[in-house]
Amino acid sequence: MTVLSETKARSPRLALALLSLPSLLIAIDISVLSVALPRMAADLRPSPTELLWMNDIYGFMVGGTMITMGALGDRIGRRRLIVACSAVFAIASAVAAFASAPWMIILTRAVMGIAGAAIMPASMALIGELFPDPKRRVSAMGAYMTCFLTGMSVAPLLGGVMVEYWWWGSVFLLGVPVMLLTVLAAPRLLPESQTTVSAPLDVRSTVLCLAAILTLVATLKWSVNGAHPWEATALGLAGLLLGLVFVRRQRRLEHPLVDLSLLRRPGVGRALTVLFLTALLMGGTSLFATFYLQSVLGLSPLVAALWQIPSMLAMIVASNLGPWLGHRIAPARIVLGSLLVMTAGFVPYVFIPADRSGIAAIVVGGALATAGIGAAFPFLMNDIISHAPQELGGSAASLAQTANEIGIATGLVILGSLGTVVYRSHAGQADGSWVDGFRSATDPGALHHVRDAFVAGYHAVGVTGVATMAAVLLLYVVRRRPSAQ
Template identity: 55%
Template sequence: MSTTTATTAIAAAAPARRSNARAVLALAALALPTLLVAIDISVLNVALPTMGRELHAGATQLLWMTDSYNFMVAGAMLTTGAAADRIGRRRMVLVCAAIFAAASAVGAFATTPDLVIVARGVMGLAGSAILPASMALLAGLFLDERARIQAMGAMMTVFLGGMAIAPLVGGLLLAHLWWGSVFLLGVPVMVVTVLTVPRLVPESKSETPAPLDLASAVLSVASVLLLVFALKRAVGTGVDPAVLVAALAGATIGTAFVRRQRRLAHPLVDLALLGAPRVRRTLLALLLTAVLMGGISLFFNLYLQEVQGLSAFHAAWWMLPQMLAMIASANLAPWLCRTLPQRTVVVSMLGVMTAGFALYATVPGGDLGRPWVALAGSLATFGIGACFPMLMNGVISAAPMERAASSASLAQLANELGIALGLTLLGSLGTVVYRARLGHTGSRAAQSVIEGVQAGRHDPALLASVDAAWTDAFRVAGALGVVVMALVLVLVSDRKRGSSA
């Protein structure tokens, strides 16, 4: 190579290196609000007992302090994603970061439970916009598909890491400060976001932004909120008239929303995205895997704490391996994609996830059950942790760039609804199997495994029956997981035109 040619190559490579470095810095800036949203999902659980005492909150108010955040994240996601495409994804992140910080400050110094509930709801509304808008910005920053998947894996690592450290951070704050300090985490992080994102992240939005249809926004939020409420209430209290009314109303409003989108020239959600086979299959795969992961988490926790008799703290230690496995796999998968076809990586990792559910289906009794379910959980989360960034990318990259945030919100919503649906469906299945296996129809022990353990404290024979019944329910859930995972493997293995992953 001549000197002139070498000089030209070096000169051409320099801008590319600067561009890559800037994209990495932008990724770090976007990771800050994502980290905080993740921490805020679970950190409040640590402070709830203290808040209940000091604010004189009732059981229902304590429940709404948590649920108001989660409801708004799920309910507003389609609307905020569509709004981000129109007004600008970076602008949406900045505005919502400021709102999140302000609401956090209000929550920190709240003097009544109702004010905390409102503050948490506003934080959830802001959080619903930050996640899809950030994912859409990544699609514009990392144009190479492998680099984009790696960036999404990094964001997932930050998100999972935030959820993992939330209890520790909350415990440390409560040990030295007052309960409101768990809210104040949001203020400095969001201030740094507002200062750094404009300098590092270029604006991105639709080139021809359409007006936001407010009627569609109201229908979307109302439908999702009602459906999520019905699912969560069904898990907590069973199917009652309130659940049926909310589910029927949510489905009716959702149907009206879909019909309206088909008539509008500029819909809130472009249903044509769902017309692409690749997007439909990927969204269904995301939904089904979320159903399984959401549902099995219920069995996992109850098995460790009720059947194995562990405290919440010791149960958390047995849950740590699966969190670490998911973080590791989210970073391993992009590396594997450098040498293997993406579909091969996805199918292989979903196979690992299936193996985890096969172990759940064969969980043994006794102390061996603890490491057994820890290994099963690690395999399941390792598999989905590797696949999730690629499945998300499959949805976002299939949409036109002007719809990037809308498509990201669809994928996030599939995940949110899947988790809620899994808790309801698999939880109901577990109750049916538990009661059939226990055989004490109408007794206190038959109400739930928690009641069964309480009733069996002074009756070893009954306690053994309760443990065996819930372990059987766990096995049935695991076996169903294997069947559902076979369907997911068929979805992602489809090699028709436009298929991916």
């Protein structure tokens, strides 16, 4: 049973606005680092492994701890958790802004990821309390998700402006005033909300879940950065073993950290898989688009960000157009059409050239891909919630958010690793990354060679995107047929 204590919201709309601010910032932080990464890499000189960890540790910590932090908020109070984690987020952001070594970026972004994982589910739960009327609640959830998508969209432009006129650390300072405002205003604008839960939080499940995710990610990193095969194999087996132990524990517990029976429901399992794979592609290709514009074409961060505005606008428009069309067209047809549009978005990357004409591929491909996922996302989320039992609706929503966050971070690792392998093959190198190649190219001939090798990696990523989307389309069509009969 849910209990409201202390105070009720003075104004639900003001409370919603306050809750949306951290979600906007969390979304920005997921993707803004890719804009600052070239300048940051040139300054801090990370190794290839450190470079990948700097970029994706935030998303993995968000995805790996979100379910746990949601359960923690139920027990200690959602407003209390939002206030505490907003303060932690602000402190970690300030430290990251003035980091002098790659490990400082990795550590502070890990802390920011855990804090962000706590804020998002607690905010969604509070919105349910603030808007008890179902219609108003749906509208409020829509506004919250629109704010989140807007943050993902404006991050390249905002980051480009800040890196252009200040320094790369300024992108982290965005979090300080927003989170401090949340700390100060939340006690006055938000009600306290917590659920009476008899079972304690299962710490072992929390540790197993996070350890399994990070171990498997480390396996990918080691295998692409020159580790001995037996080392990568041993680490991968350890990650799989931890994952199996986690799954077995969830099946045995009376009150598991996550109810895995949801995955056996066709609607939930299908939608989660689609969310994960599409997020994987979006997360991975964003990294290549940024390096292509800045390192291959030599554009400044600001100009590179301006060329990504069409993708930003396409996602915002599509995320509102999709639900509007849902009143006139069957949702399944909208999702299928949206996934086809997204598939078309990865085709230009297969043929992208190493000269300025490639800007058209970035603009067209990015706009199609973001429009496709923007229109499909609300319906995929609805599929997950509607197919889950009412008593498991919260668990289903947490799984959806976790699949999306882990998908983004996994894409950065898998597609980043694929691009690195292809780059090394074309560059004739046994180790190193394109960051090292662009930095060390001192004459036009060497720079041309590095550009061609990087673009070859980009082509491989484009082929992977098209092939993966073909599998997603097949999965969506085939798995819908039984329920449609």
